[in-house]
Amino acid sequence: MDDDTRQRMKGAAKFMLEFYKILMGCFLTVFVPHSCGEAMCSFSHNLYGSADGFHQVAVLTNTLCFLAFLAMYFCEITRENWCITYLDIDATKSNNNLDHAIERYPAFKRRMHALNANYQRSVAICSAAHATNLGVSMVDVLHSWPGAPAIAPLLSYVMLVTMKLAGARSIANASLKSERAYSAYLSGPKTYNAIDVDHRLPEEPAAEDSAEAEADAEADAEADAEPAEPAEPAEPAIVVEVADDIHAPKNE
DSSP, X not given: OOHHHHHHHHHHHHHHXXXXXXXXXXXXXXXXXXXXXXXXXXXXXXXXXXOOHHHHHHHHHHHHHHHHHHHHHHHHHHHHXXXXXXXXXXXXXXXXXXXXXGGGOHHHHHHHHHHHHHHHHXXXXXXXXXXXXXXXXXXXXXXXXXXXXXXXXXXXXXXXXHHHHHHHHHHHHHHHHHTOEXXXXXXXXXXXXXXXXXXXXXXXXXXXXXXXXXXXXXHHHHHHHSOOOOOOOOOOOOOOOOOTTSSSOOOO
8 A cells, every 4th residue: 555545544534533523513503402391302303393493594504604614625635635646745854845846846836826725715714604603503502501411512512613623724824824735634744845756757967967967078079079180200211221241351
């Protein structure tokens, strides 16, 4: 199993856990206990059985808030999947390594900025929807307040959603401000600080090696351009013939 598959599996597991929490935290009117006289209202009564007009408005508000969270999760998962596909987490490199590496990939840089911006907007919309939903739901719950049984569920559901939004807002703002890609699902927190090996361009030669190669090429070109000097003619050998009888004794 490669690293990309493991990261996707971790993200999917965390999403399923968060999805349950968000479902409970958005439908406060349904999951927080209500009082129906001397007994607690049933789940079906809280969902669709009440004839109270404001309660129905509260359920509709819960639904709209939940849809806003689904849109935020769509942006979040799309962003995370893109980061897993095109970026990588390299423990041997610094967190700001991507600041320089991504300059060779302008298309990646533009896409990362767009995903971070969409994520930040979706978090802002969800925050407004959550605040509105909390106010409407509190009015509805207090209208049929059952007492102590409602305190623990109400606080826990609100805290779960608030903590999720706080974490998402922190990641979105930091990613957009520093032009980086902080993971929304991997614990740590993790920063995507390198280009994925499957999408890297060929490595450029080092500056020193490139300079030496250029110098050698220039030297070779100059050597080829210079005409070869003509060879000097060899001096003729001087041959001295000595008569055989010069030093021979004379016969008298």
